[in-house]
Amino acid sequence: MKFKALRLYSEDGKRVCRMVDQTLADLDPGDVVIRSQYAAVNYKDARAVTGVGNVISRFPCVPGVEVAGVVVESADPQFRQGDRVTVQGGREFGMRRDGGYSEYVRVPGSWIGRVPQGSDGFDMVGMGLAAYTSAVAVDALMKHGVTPDRGRVVVTGGTGGSSSFAIDMLAGLGYEVVASTGKTSEHDYLKMLGASDVIGRDGLTTGDKPLEEQLWAGAIDVVGGAPLDKLLRSMQKGGVVCAFGNAAGESFTTSIYPFILRSVSLVGVNANHPVPERGEVWQRMMPGGDLHPRHIQDICYRIPFGQLQAHCDKLIASGVRGRAVVTFDE
Numbered sequence: 001m002k003f004k005a006l007r008l009y010s011e012d013g014k015r016v017c018r019m020v021d022q023t024l025a026d027l028d029p030g031d032v033v034i035r036s037q038y039a040a041v042n043y044k045d046a047r048a049v050t051g052v053g054n055v056i057s058r059f060p061c062v063p064g065v066e067v068a069g070v071v072v073e074s075a076d077p078q079f080r081q082g083d084r085v086t087v088q089g090g091r092e093f094g095m096r097r098d099g100g101y102s103e104y105v106r107v108p109g110s111w112i113g114r115v116p117q118g119s120d121g122f123d124m125v126g127m128g129l130a131a132y133t134s135a136v137a138v139d140a141l142m143k144h145g146v147t148p149d150r151g152r153v154v155v156t157g158g159t160g161g162s163s164s165f166a167i168d169m170l171a172g173l174g175y176e177v178v179a180s181t182g183k184t185s186e187h188d189y190l191k192m193l194g195a196s197d198v199i200g201r202d203g204l205t206t207g208d209k210p211l212e213e214q215l216w217a218g219a220i221d222v223v224g225g226a227p228l229d230k231l232l233r234s235m236q237k238g239g240v241v242c243a244f245g246n247a248a249g250e251s252f253t254t255s256i257y258p259f260i261l262r263s264v265s266l267v268g269v270n271a272n273h274p275v276p277e278r279g280e281v282w283q284r285m286m287p288g289g290d291l292h293p294r295h296i297q298d299i300c301y302r303i304p305f306g307q308l309q310a311h312c313d314k315l316i317a318s319g320v321r322g323r324a325v326v327t328f329d330e
């Protein structure tokens with residue numbers, strides 16, 4: 001059986017991605033073979049496909065850290081032909097072992113989660129790492145005492161995949177959410193998700209002083225870099241910033257004053273957990289749960305597998321809105 005996969009090669013010091021014909025013998029070993037139906041495009045997937053940074057650490061490799069599909073072969077007694085499953089997260093799939101940008105994938109059974117009754121593969125990868133990471137950050141804000149009555153919560157990188165879900169979830173829980181974005185054309189989209197106000201990227205703070213006007217009770221930051229410093233300087237007393245991204249930079253400089261004079265907390269979030277390890281927060285994201293996003297179909301849109309490379313080029317060059325889901329057999 002021959003099928004298509006996108007494979008990243010390292011050639012003469014350069015990374016090159018090519019759509020290639022494969023057989024199962026070309027894929028990494030595993031107990032379960034899945035026919036792919038949907039795969040998501042995260043920021044790190046786009047970096048991998050375009051050869052930016054060091055997301056992939058083994059060559060050649062099929063990128064794509066999330067896939068949903070149907071089991072076609074299984075040597076693991078937990079899974080049978082026809083089971084609807086998803087593979088997402090962890091440190092191997094789509095980074096050190098062949099991932100989801102392939103019409104068939106093969107993985108160890110321990111990496112696989114089931115698509116629950118009432119959901120489908122599109123919703124699973126549509127939410128995926130983006131919504132799960134936002135859900136973990138929202139849960140962390142709640143656990144650190146940022147309740148809706150404390151004041152406004154700002155989300156940076158508003159139109160991005162993760163941020164769109166963070167806005168959706170926070171608004172659904174009754175928070176007054178402010179979305180920060182660099183895209184002036186997307187204010188209606190952000191309000192539709194539940195933002196009560198939309199500000200530009202320069203609206204996170206009122207000035208350059210180490211402590212500025214106290215604007216935010218909480219913040220979810222997906223961009224890092226200089227904007228994270230702006231947030232810290234503009235938090236209310238006891239405010240909490242949950243940070244999990246680096247789209248604006250990997251490092252930043254700040255002062256000690258938000259921490260020692262306003263008791264501001266900076267909470268780091270790493271949510272790169274495989275589905276079988278996601279536990280309670282993942283369950284709360286399913287239909288009926290308090291963290292279930294209400295706008296999956298507005299945030300996510302379909303692109304055919306053949307357009308994946310062009311989409312990744314665009315995401316890295318100029319950014320996109322929401323979250324693309326690759327379709328394999330529609």
Ligand SMILES: NC(=O)c1ccc[n+]([C@@H]2O[C@H](COP(=O)([O-])OP(=O)(O)OC[C@H]3O[C@@H](n4cnc5c(N)ncnc54)[C@H](OP(=O)(O)O)[C@@H]3O)[C@@H](O)[C@H]2O)c1
Binds near residue numbers: 244246270322
């Ligand atoms: N720690 C974890 O476990 C974890 C898990 C998932 C994702 N992440 C990280 O979270 C971040 C977001 O991921 P994603 O998949 O949601 O990415 P995404 O869809 O590309 O969204 C990122 C958003 O950030 C904003 N942005 C981009 N470049 C910027 C810049 N130079 N300065 C300021 N804002 C900028 C843009 O929003 P606007 O145009 O609306 O401003 C963009 O849409 C990434 O850094 C990713 O690596 C971490």
